[in-house]
Amino acid sequence: MTVSADRFRDVLGRLAGGVCVVTARDPDGGPRGLTATAVCSVSLEPPLVLACLAGDSRTHRAIDVSGHYAVNFLGAGDRELAKRFAGDEEDKFSGLEPTAGRTGAPLLAAALGYCDCVVIDRVVAGDHTVFIGRVEAAGTVAATRASGSASPLLRYRGSYATVSQAVEMEEKAPGDGA
Ligand SMILES: Cc1cc2nc3c(=O)[nH]c(=O)nc-3n(C[C@H](O)[C@H](O)[C@H](O)COP(=O)(O)O)c2cc1C
Numbered sequence: 001m002t003v004s005a006d007r008f009r010d011v012l013g014r015l016a017g018g019v020c021v022v023t024a025r026d027p028d029g030g031p032r033g034l035t036a037t038a039v040c041s042v043s044l045e046p047p048l049v050l051a052c053l054a055g056d057s058r059t060h061r062a063i064d065v066s067g068h069y070a071v072n073f074l075g076a077g078d079r080e081l082a083k084r085f086a087g088d089e090e091d092k093f094s095g096l097e098p099t100a101g102r103t104g105a106p107l108l109a110a111a112l113g114y115c116d117c118v119v120i121d122r123v124v125a126g127d128h129t130v131f132i133g134r135v136e137a138a139g140t141v142a143a144t145r146a147s148g149s150a151s152p153l154l155r156y157r158g159s160y161a162t163v164s165q166a167v168e169m170e171e172k173a174p175g176d177g178a
Helices: 005-012 058-066 076-086 143-147 163-172
Strands: 020-025 031-036 039-043 048-054 068-073 113-125 128-140 154-156 159-161
Touching: 020 048, 020 058, 020 076, 031 048, 031 058, 031 076, 048 058, 048 068, 048 113, 058 068, 058 128, 068 128, 154 163, 159 163
Parallel strands: none
Antiparallel strands: 020 031, 020 068, 039 048, 048 128, 068 113, 113 128, 154 159
16 A cells, blocks of 8 residues: 555655746747756766756756756745746746746746756656756856845745744644654
8 A cells, every 4th residue: 555645645745845846848949837846956976956847847848858957046035936937927028028948947036045957867657757957057146136035035934934833833834753
């Protein structure tokens, strides 16, 4: 027997995730992007970062075809951006004017940091694909300049949160001990 979906969600919700927007260019040049927490540093030499995307997302298709992606790390002042990129609007970049990274992937001015990657491997895992990217370029900006907040944006227990809000949530409603 495996764990139920509810249990899986509840437990994995306790793994605080940095909220990112993973972006790529469609074959027609249009920008694509989605909000993601399944992003992770993989290797230092060479520098590798992975992003895990649902097979049915539009951004997955853009990465699959273009062979590149950028990971943009959001600050706590950018909840609205996180919500926008988690939605299914056709033009999520309206009013944002992203710049093009070295690979061509869109970079968001609001991000605290970014990694611009070329896909070197991909592994289909369940209903997602793990894209492993070699980092071709990376950068940071001061948190206060990026989003007006010196704090990263987290996803914790199903909500967007700052680090201190995540601590408060855990103090108010700790785990069930099971
Ligand atoms: C906090 C949060 C984290 C998410 N993390 C991921 C993720 O790591 N991978 C993924 O494929 N989708 C993730 N999603 C869902 C996508 O953002 C969502 O399905 C999006 O609408 C897909 O957009 P697209 O079809 O334009 O690519 C997440 C959603 C939220 C709200």
